[in-house]
Amino acid sequence: MATTTSAQTVTGERADLLESLGHARHFLRFTARELSDEQATTRSTVSVLCVGGLIKHVTAGERQWTRFIVEGAASMPAGDDPATYAAHAAGFRMEPGETLAALLEEYENVARHTDELVRTLPDLDAGHELPPAPWFAPGARWSARRVLQHIIAETAQHAGHADIIRESIDGSRSMG
Numbered sequence: 001m002a003t004t005t006s007a008q009t010v011t012g013e014r015a016d017l018l019e020s021l022g023h024a025r026h027f028l029r030f031t032a033r034e035l036s037d038e039q040a041t042t043r044s045t046v047s048v049l050c051v052g053g054l055i056k057h058v059t060a061g062e063r064q065w066t067r068f069i070v071e072g073a074a075s076m077p078a079g080d081d082p083a084t085y086a087a088h089a090a091g092f093r094m095e096p097g098e099t100l101a102a103l104l105e106e107y108e109n110v111a112r113h114t115d116e117l118v119r120t121l122p123d124l125d126a127g128h129e130l131p132p133a134p135w136f137a138p139g140a141r142w143s144a145r146r147v148l149q150h151i152i153a154e155t156a157q158h159a160g161h162a163d164i165i166r167e168s169i170d171g172s173r174s175m176g
Helices: 012-031 051-071 082-090 100-120 144-170
Strands: 127-129 141-143
Touching (some): 012 051, 051 100, 127 144
């Protein structure tokens, strides 16, 4: 299957990556359909997760990982910095003054940027060493392809989380 844009048609592996990512994004966005801002902040499980916070988190993650594809480990925050950890944890919450519409708009902007990167990146095998962090093996490298697979997996996983939360809010389901 080919993905067509006004600039070019993408086929093969790049089309597959874009289709998989688009599918996962669709379910995450679809889960937020017709929710009020108040509902989007609802924590319906024992965790801090809410639909709006998941969209915010996935947006930030996709933005950060695409920066890594282009800039390498220097673009990543230090894994052992308490402020970085606190900011990461806050990224799962919809803060006062944030709206679901604004979070979805930002997600769309990041998605467009990622899709353009996938279409134009010279080499999916090009990679960088991962930054030092307890969750990465020392000296491990990820190719652009591996990073994109990670973004797809994270988006799909969080779409599932959002689906559970949404069903608990009003019985609506996105995936079944």
